Amino acid sequence: MLQNTYPGKCSGTISLEATLYRRVLPQDCIAFSSTQGRRLFKEAINSESNFMQIYFPLAEQFITQAEPAFCGLATLAMCLNALQIDPGRLWKGTWRWYSEELFDCCTSLSVAREKGISLSEFLCLAKCNGVQTEEYRASKALKMDQFRSLVKRCCSDSSEIMVLNYSRIVLGQTGDGHFSPIGGYHADQDMVLLLDVARFKYPPHWVKLSLIFEAMQQIDESIGLPRGLVILKSDVKNCLSQNELSKSMDPAAAKMVRSQPCCFGVTTIPPFHSSQAYIR
Amino acid sequence: MLQNTYPGKCSGTISLEATLYRRVLPQDCIAFSSTQGRRLFKEAINSESNFMQIYFPLAEQFITQAEPAFCGLATLAMCLNALQIDPGRLWKGTWRWYSEELFDCCTSLSVAREKGISLSEFLCLAKCNGVQTEEYRASKALKMDQFRSLVKRCCSDSSEIMVLNYSRIVLGQTGDGHFSPIGGYHADQDMVLLLDVARFKYPPHWVKLSLIFEAMQQIDESIGLPRGLVILKSDVKNCLSQNELSKSMDPAAAKMVRSQPCCFGVTTIPPFHSSQAYIR
Numbered sequence: 001m002l003q004n005t006y007p008g009k010c011s012g013t014i015s016l017e018a019t020l021y022r023r024v025l026p027q028d029c030i031a032f033s034s035t036q037g038r039r040l041f042k043e044a045i046n047s048e049s050n051f052m053q054i055y056f057p058l059a060e061q062f063i064t065q066a067e068p069a070f071c072g073l074a075t076l077a078m079c080l081n082a083l084q085i086d087p088g089r090l091w092k093g094t095w096r097w098y099s100e101e102l103f104d105c106c107t108s109l110s111v112a113r114e115k116g117i118s119l120s121e122f123l124c125l126a127k128c129n130g131v132q133t134e135e136y137r138a139s140k141a142l143k144m145d146q147f148r149s150l151v152k153r154c155c156s157d158s159s160e161i162m163v164l165n166y167s168r169i170v171l172g173q174t175g176d177g178h179f180s181p182i183g184g185y186h187a188d189q190d191m192v193l194l195l196d197v198a199r200f201k202y203p204p205h206w207v208k209l210s211l212i213f214e215a216m217q218q219i220d221e222s223i224g225l226p227r228g229l230v231i232l233k234s235d236v237k238n239c240l241s242q243n244e245l246s247k248s249m250d251p252a253a254a255k256m257v258r259s260q261p262c263c264f265g266v267t268t269i270p271p272f273h274s275s276q277a278y279i280r
Numbered sequence: 281m282l283q284n285t286y287p288g289k290c291s292g293t294i295s296l297e298a299t300l301y302r303r304v305l306p307q308d309c310i311a312f313s314s315t316q317g318r319r320l321f322k323e324a325i326n327s328e329s330n331f332m333q334i335y336f337p338l339a340e341q342f343i344t345q346a347e348p349a350f351c352g353l354a355t356l357a358m359c360l361n362a363l364q365i366d367p368g369r370l371w372k373g374t375w376r377w378y379s380e381e382l383f384d385c386c387t388s389l390s391v392a393r394e395k396g397i398s399l400s401e402f403l404c405l406a407k408c409n410g411v412q413t414e415e416y417r418a419s420k421a422l423k424m425d426q427f428r429s430l431v432k433r434c435c436s437d438s439s440e441i442m443v444l445n446y447s448r449i450v451l452g453q454t455g456d457g458h459f460s461p462i463g464g465y466h467a468d469q470d471m472v473l474l475l476d477v478a479r480f481k482y483p484p485h486w487v488k489l490s491l492i493f494e495a496m497q498q499i500d501e502s503i504g505l506p507r508g509l510v511i512l513k514s515d516v517k518n519c520l521s522q523n524e525l526s527k528s529m530d531p532a533a534a535k536m537v538r539s540q541p542c543c544f545g546v547t548t549i550p551p552f553h554s555s556q557a558y559i560r
Contacts, residue, residue, distance in 0.1 A: 021366040021376045033336035033438065041336075042325060056313035056321075060483050062342050068373035081479070086301040093348035096301045097480035158313065199361070200377035203340050 026172030029205040051155035051185035057082040072117040073100040137228040138216035166215035306452030309485040331435035331465035337362040352397040353380040418496035450495035
């Protein structure tokens with residue numbers, strides 16, 4: 001019997017057989033650090049098409065989700081840190097920084113801990129934290145060529161990050177709804193690199209673009225709509241000007257979110273319409 | 281005034297001026313995702329000498345330390361996950377995984393949260409968690425050529441990780457004692473890639489091997505000895521055999537630590553002698 005050592009939880013015992021150390025990655029998913037994964041990475045990074053630009057800021061901020069249902073919150077924290085957005089509020093010690101605990105907004109952390117968050121709640125949190133968002137439901141109106149063009153756009157620059165909301169089932173993985181940012185694109189193989197924050201379960205991996213596209217098209221049963229994607233971009237209008245920045249910050253990098261009360265609800269987010277691919 | 285939103289801490293207010301969003305990286309340190317950093321990375325990854333093998337498993341498990349003084353604990357968690365060591369005890373949900381909270385051993389977490397840990401405590405924790413260690417104090421007996429050979433050895437394979445304990449002061453950084461794993465080596469430039477877990481402060485960066493060597497030679501005032509390095513390697517003798525592994529685990533990867541009571545002290549660790557470079 002093993003002791004649950006995590007502070008803040010009721011202590012208890014659980015049998016070894018009831019616990020897991022990772023899962024075997026399905027055949028269609030190629031682990032980042034496998035021989036094949038390293039080869040794909042090297043080919044992509046050396047390609048003249050250069051769709052690995054977004055890899056660098058994301059690799060700098062890759063994290064493991066702090067709770068089993070925090071895939072959306074962890075993905076957002078990772079992306080906001082990669083976009084060098086200053087949260088304008090305290091994390092720990094004297095530092096301002098994003099981690100999942102800072103997202104007690106749009107939905108409560110206790111609910112997120114139990115159920116995770118929806119794509120709408122992800123959008124709400126992103127907007128509340130001062131990023132521009134461009135969102136697409138993977139309805140029939142969104143074609144694979146359009147998706148590929150968006151992937152290429154986001155991967156060829158360090159200023160925009162694409163986050164996918166998809167069903168793990170299509171990838172042959174256990175579980176269902178999940179969030180991952182795209183960390184790069186291999187044009188010749190038409191594969192994307194998923195920087196999956198559930199690293200206690202699966203390592204980061206390469207998958208065919210067509211497969212992840214199909215995984216996004218699956219219906220989110222909780223709302224009866226297909227899943228989709230969000231592109232995150234730092235919003236200069238919502239950020240403090242350079243003159244307003246604290247002298248303690250890197251003046252070339254920091255983009256502070258204007259202090260604002262949290263909406264504490266998702267009513268400010270326009271509802272998705274499945275007939276539209278591009279909402280805003 | 282900003283609200284401290286981190287749960288578990290007493291809530292309180294702190295003025296914006298008293299908080300920080302990162303620090304400017306000194307000139308001798310080249311940020312991983314800067315133009316120069318990307319060039320160094322690409323050169324190193326394409327070099328025939330191939331000293332970027334360790335980059336892949338470490339990049340998969342790069343984390344941000346969960347507390348301002350947890351650099352040693354976070355570095356160890358990252359390395360044990362990169363070496364695919366199964367802790368044999370529960371993390372969260374049904375998962376076995378390493379995060380700082382699992383290291384309530386050798387010293388208490390509350391003391392580590394206040395003071396951080398020493399190199400001796402880092403070693404104690406590493407041994408308690410079933411890894412082989414090879415440790416060197418950066419005394420005069422350790423020559424730079426020997427250090428460079430060790431760096432090359434650890435970076436040319438995915439099975440050994442070198443962790444440095446050094447003074448940030450020599451690098452022109454704020455703070456003092458710190459732990460970082462080496463994520464790769466650029467032979468032509470004689471530079472190492474430090475995957476610094478204090479990502480709220482500095483991004484990962486390249487530094488000259490000679491500079492980090494000097495930073496390791498600084499005296500740790502708390503014990504009157506120079507700092508140094510530890511090489512971590514999974515210890516097959518201390519791991520369960522494949523037959524003992526749970527069916528739920530990836531049989532090709534998992535190395536479970538034998539369940540053992542924590543030592544709750546550093547007395548089992550042989551003391552360092554400054555006249556010796558290589559202790560065991």
